[in-house]
Amino acid sequence: xxxxxxxxxxxxxxxxxxxxxxxxxxxxxxxxxxxxxxxxxxxxxxxxxxxxxxxxxxxxxxxxxxxxxxxxxxxxxxxxxxxxxxxxxxxxxxxxxxxxxxxxxxxxxxxxxxxxxxxxxxxxxxxxxxxxxxxxxxxxxxxxxxxxxxxxxxxxxxxxxxxxxxxxxxxxxxxxxxxxxxxxxxxxxxxxxxxxxxxxxxxxxxxxxxxxxxxxxxxxxxxxxxxxxxxxxxxxxxxxxxxxxxxxxxxxxxxxxxxxxxxxxxxxxxxxxxxxxxxxxxxxxxxxxxxxxxxxxxxxxxxxxxxxxxxxxxxxxxxxxxxxxxxxxxxxxxxxxxxxxxxxxxxxxxxxxxxxxxxxxxxxxxxxxxxxxxxxxxxxxxxxxxxxxxxxxxxxxxxxxxxxxxxxxxxxxxxxxxxxxxxxxxxxxxxxxxxxxxxxxxxxx
Numbered sequence: 001x002x003x004x005x006x007x008x009x010x011x012x013x014x015x016x017x018x019x020x021x022x023x024x025x026x027x028x029x030x031x032x033x034x035x036x037x038x039x040x041x042x043x044x045x046x047x048x049x050x051x052x053x054x055x056x057x058x059x060x061x062x063x064x065x066x067x068x069x070x071x072x073x074x075x076x077x078x079x080x081x082x083x084x085x086x087x088x089x090x091x092x093x094x095x096x097x098x099x100x101x102x103x104x105x106x107x108x109x110x111x112x113x114x115x116x117x118x119x120x121x122x123x124x125x126x127x128x129x130x131x132x133x134x135x136x137x138x139x140x141x142x143x144x145x146x147x148x149x150x151x152x153x154x155x156x157x158x159x160x161x162x163x164x165x166x167x168x169x170x171x172x173x174x175x176x177x178x179x180x181x182x183x184x185x186x187x188x189x190x191x192x193x194x195x196x197x198x199x200x201x202x203x204x205x206x207x208x209x210x211x212x213x214x215x216x217x218x219x220x221x222x223x224x225x226x227x228x229x230x231x232x233x234x235x236x237x238x239x240x241x242x243x244x245x246x247x248x249x250x251x252x253x254x255x256x257x258x259x260x261x262x263x264x265x266x267x268x269x270x271x272x273x274x275x276x277x278x279x280x281x282x283x284x285x286x287x288x289x290x291x292x293x294x295x296x297x298x299x300x301x302x303x304x305x306x307x308x309x310x311x312x313x314x315x316x317x318x319x320x321x322x323x324x325x326x327x328x329x330x331x332x333x334x335x336x337x338x339x340x341x342x343x344x345x346x347x348x349x350x351x352x353x354x355x356x357x358x359x360x361x362x363x364x365x366x367x368x369x370x371x372x373x374x375x376x377x378x379x380x381x382x383x384x385x386x387x388x389x390x391x392x393x394x395x396x397x398x399x400x401x402x403x404x405x406x407x408x409x410x411x412x413x414x415x416x417x418x419x420x421x422x423x424x425x426x427x428x429x430x431x432x433x434x435x436x437x438x439x440x441x442x443x444x445x
Contacts (some may be wrong), residue, residue: 001047003028010051017100018320023107026365029032030428032361045443046436053080053106054060054087056099059149062126063141075146077125078104079159080365083438086111086157087123088374090164097126099250104235104321105164105345109374111431112367118378123159127151131166134283143152143200144175151179156187156384162377165320168238170202188384191377200380201392202399203373208242209396210372210403211316211343212250217407218339218362221421227251232312234258235291235319236278236289239343239370241314244270244278256307258319263307266292266299311335318343326351342366353424358422368406368427375402 007025014020028047037043057077065071076099078445079087081105089109091369092102102124110122129142146209154161163172172192179189186198193199202209212226219225229252235255253269266274277295281288293301308315315332315361317324321344329352332340339362341350346366348356356363376399383389406427414426 001028001042002031003032006047008050011329014100014103019104019346020100020107021040022350023104024347026350026424027107027111027428027432030425031432034429034433040440041436044440046439049079050110050432050435051107053103055076055079056103057125057153057247059144061145061149063145065138065141066135069167071142073127073129073142075125075127075149075217075372075405076102077150077153077159077161078102078106078123078124079153081110081123081388081392081435082121083255083435083442085119085121086155087159088120088162089125090162091167091175092126092164093131093166093169094126095128095130097128101107101321102126105443108345108367110435111222111428112371113374113378114245114431115368115409115427116371116375116378116402116432117405118382120374120381120403122161123161124164125161126164126167129166130405131171132287133396134285136170139171143171144178147175147178150193151182154179154189155183156189156381160188160377160381161190162374168192169194180305188381189339191380193380198384200376200383200395201390202395203376203380204321205226205242205245206310206376207239207370207373208244208318208343209246210315210399211318211341211369212246213372213400213403214364214369214407215247215314215316215339216250216365216424217404218341218421221411222362225251229253230255230311231314231316231342232256232307232310233316233318234263234307234323234347235317235344236318237282237303237318239373240318241275241278241282242314243318243343247316248272248275252314255312256310257289257292258289258307261288261290262298262301262305264289264292264301265307265310266296271392306334306420311359313338315340316343319347320344321346322349323443324348324352326355328352329355333361338362340364341369343370345370357422357424360423362423364410365427367431368410368423372399372403375399 106124409427409430413429
């Protein structure tokens with residue numbers, strides 16, 4: 001395999017899809033050696049097959065707003081790779097949604113899902129619809145129109161979507177209601193469902209919880225713990241909320257949250273009341289964190305800035321892709337940060353990751369450390385299949401075990417001769433081997 005040649009060919013076929021090409025580059029760079037040591041992969045053209053989706057489904061979504069006007073959005077579902085199970089991945093409703101972003105997310109999802117050890121393939125979908133500023137009725141009408149186009153393409157053993165940015169419990173409810181009406185089935189075809197109708201305990205918090213559990217495992221390799229550590233978190237949605245909740249519970253002090261308008265620095269640290277307020281902010285659907293500073297004296301709002309300039313022990317980027325760049329990484333290193341754990345999907349740029357690796361900072365990629373969300377979605381699927389519900393303690397224990405197993409796989413394949421663990425390499429190799437070997441077993445299809 002020649003990584004440069006493959007990337008050049010992909011760029012010629014898919015010009016301008018920078019997020020997708022960035023995600024492919026990272027994986028290919030990690031697996032190049034092991035791929036070239038196994039000629040059976042080359043013979044079966046595993047790389048050429050794995051970097052292209054099985055199918056991309058694009059459709060228009062037509063709906064009526066509260067003023068009676070007709071609105072048109074684009075909808076997508078990318079079924080990327082189903083070698084180890086039904087396609088699994090979230091739906092994102094946000095104006096930034098395009099093919100490049102969804103292909104990068106779907107490609108990452110292949111390896112993330114493989115790392116969970118659960119039988120789930122990789123997929124992703126969504127729309128350029130913006131829930132911000134929309135009424136509940138408008139969101140309901142959009143979700144019903146979206147599902148009218150999607151329902152025949154998905155199923156509990158075919159493709160199981162979940163939530164993502166812009167798709168929370170409300171949207172999943174509207175989507176599931178329409179699916180049930182059209183399919184005439186009450187199945188676990190969506191995850192992130194309400195607890196009254198098939199959802200799993202811990203699912204909303206799971207990505208953040210998993211990120212902190214993974215952080216805990218990374219620190220343990222150095223004989224360290226979270227107790228007494230200061231933590232910078234970006235975002236204030238479900239991932240950031242779950243991470244803040246679990247990090248605080250384990251004795252750390254979370255001093256930042258952020259939104260598109262800037263970030264909050266709270267030197268006293270978040271507590272239960274402040275973490276609950278994060279949920280209130282999120283529920284306003286306004287994507288701003290500035291009101292926090294008025295609510296809690298002693299905290300400061302920094303407009304238009306990112307939290308990575310603060311002096312902290314641990315950074316957990318939990319917002320969106322490429323939010324932490326090379327300059328941010330250098331600030332974190334200069335301020336003595338010892339660990340960066342990605343809670344979002346690919347939030348660190350390639351330059352930032354190089355800075356962390358060059359300085360031997362403990363760094364985990366999102367496909368490993370944010371896999372707790374899809375892992376718990378997989379646990380929700382299992383509960384739905386068996387028509388039962390596990391307790392909060394049971395789900396949390398299974399999630400914790402899965403994150404430990406993912407960490408162990410990363411250490412197995414990512415430990416260098418100097419003892420430093422390259423978690424990016426370890427996660428990519430572990431996920432790739434499982435998927436590639438499954439593709440070999442199933443023939444050229």
